[in-house]
Amino acid sequence: MSDTDLEVLLARIRAQMELDSETECEVLSELRAHLVEALAEARASGLDDQQALAQVAARFGVEQVGRELQEAHAGWGTADAVIAAGLPAVCALVLRWLAFAPDGTALGWPQLLNRPSFWVVALLMLFLPLVKFRRWRYAVAGWLIFWTLTVVYVTWPALRW
Amino acid sequence: MKDLAVIETILRNRYHFFIEIRDGIGLREKMRAMLISSVIFFALYGAVLGSTHSLWQALSSAVKLPVLFLATLVVCSPTLYFFNVLFGSTQSLTQNVALILTAITVTSVLLLSFTPVVVFFLLTTGGYQFFKLLNVAICAVSGWMGVSFLSQGMRIVSAVGKEGTGARRNVVRLWTLLYAFVGSQMAWTLRPFIGAPSMKFELFRQLGGNFYSNILVSLGELLGFFVVR
Numbered sequence: 001m002s003d004t005d006l007e008v009l010l011a012r013i014r015a016q017m018e019l020d021s022e023t024e025c026e027v028l029s030e031l032r033a034h035l036v037e038a039l040a041e042a043r044a045s046g047l048d049d050q051q052a053l054a055q056v057a058a059r060f061g062v063e064q065v066g067r068e069l070q071e072a073h074a075g076w077g078t079a080d081a082v083i084a085a086g087l088p089a090v091c092a093l094v095l096r097w098l099a100f101a102p103d104g105t106a107l108g109w110p111q112l113l114n115r116p117s118f119w120v121v122a123l124l125m126l127f128l129p130l131v132k133f134r135r136w137r138y139a140v141a142g143w144l145i146f147w148t149l150t151v152v153y154v155t156w157p158a159l160r161w
Numbered sequence: 162m163k164d165l166a167v168i169e170t171i172l173r174n175r176y177h178f179f180i181e182i183r184d185g186i187g188l189r190e191k192m193r194a195m196l197i198s199s200v201i202f203f204a205l206y207g208a209v210l211g212s213t214h215s216l217w218q219a220l221s222s223a224v225k226l227p228v229l230f231l232a233t234l235v236v237c238s239p240t241l242y243f244f245n246v247l248f249g250s251t252q253s254l255t256q257n258v259a260l261i262l263t264a265i266t267v268t269s270v271l272l273l274s275f276t277p278v279v280v281f282f283l284l285t286t287g288g289y290q291f292f293k294l295l296n297v298a299i300c301a302v303s304g305w306m307g308v309s310f311l312s313q314g315m316r317i318v319s320a321v322g323k324e325g326t327g328a329r330r331n332v333v334r335l336w337t338l339l340y341a342f343v344g345s346q347m348a349w350t351l352r353p354f355i356g357a358p359s360m361k362f363e364l365f366r367q368l369g370g371n372f373y374s375n376i377l378v379s380l381g382e383l384l385g386f387f388v389v390r
Contacts, residue, residue: 018174075166082165082202082273089209089276092284097216142277149284 005053006035009062016066020077027069035060080136088142091125095150098122122151167194168270171263175310179317182259183252192259195266196231202269203227207354209279213292214356221364222354229351230265233344234258240339244332249325252318260314268307275299289358290379296355297376304344308337345372 042052207226211219242257349372
């Protein structure tokens with residue numbers, strides 16, 4: 001069986017998918033490995049190239065596998081972007097309201113900076129996303145910037161509020 | 162994740178999405194997904210807006226911003242529906258609402274994408290007028306992109322070659338203006354979203370004045386023509 005036949009099979013599966021090109025490429029390269037393995041097994045059982053391809057295509061269910069892969073991976077690209085935009089904002093707001101009274105007035109800064117609870121929460125809010133959300137590296141990068149800005153402004157309160 | 166998959170389809174494969182709306186396929190699921198996502202995104206953006214003032218303002222804006230867009234949708238959708246029907250559309254009111262909801266979802270996604278920018282300015286600047294105008298500009302750009310999406314959707318949904326296609330296109334253009342006017346007045350009615358630093362927290366302000374004159378006043382103060390007291 002030529003590479004072209006395998007590509008045709010993959011193209012049929014790809015036609016069922018509407019994922020971002022990076023995810024699609026990852027999914028298809030993994031699938032390609034499975035298909036090559038299945039084809040080798042089919043040929044080892046005595047089938048010729050065309051029969052092996054037909055058998056593998058029937059076993060995998062080309063259209064169905066495409067739809068299932070689409071269902072399994074759809075939305076993750078958007079989720080990454082939503083998290084990248086939303087997580088740093090949510091964390092920054094939470095940190096902000098730890099430092100300010102609900103009516104917006106600043107708490108006593110010297111007292112606040114001396115409170116271990118502020119630093120415990122601030123550091124926890126920095127390291128928790130770093131450890132927990134490794135997949136969302138852009139979100140964590142954004143959060144790092146906002147964390148730094150918040151702590152800088154807390155340290156020099158005269159600049160604002 | 163299914164809700165986000167719907168957003169992904171809107172952004173990546175809008176043609177397919179609009180065709181499904183035209184054919185009435187999975188309308189409820191789509192509308193539910195768009196409604197949930199847009200409410201969450203608007204709420205987050207609203208919370209960021211209100212955070213310049215106080216926690217109460219942040220919470221209030223997180224509720225008011227989704228209400229602003231959804232109330233505008235409810236007020237404006239019958240007009241679009243009846244004018245479209247008048248010029249030969251075969252779409253139902255639900256399909257029209259789904260199309261407008263698509264525009265609102267796109268607006269909410271774009272506002273969410275601007276959230277880190279707004280948080281950055283929130284953390285690094287103290288100018289109320291600047292912050293207000295920045296957010297008006299962001300909302301205007303996002304709203305315009307959303308309405309452009311609606312316009313594209315209307316073109317796809319309106320069957321080509323059928324009677325009144327051109328007239329329906331004009332209806333959408335005029336409706337866009339109406340939507341902008343109603344939206345800005347709704348925003349003015351539901352204000353404050355940011356909250357003036359010199360004022361205490363208020364859930365709603367007294368009626369009076371209008372959105373456009375307020376923006377001109379803010380521009381005047383930002384450019385140094387006068388000081389607002």
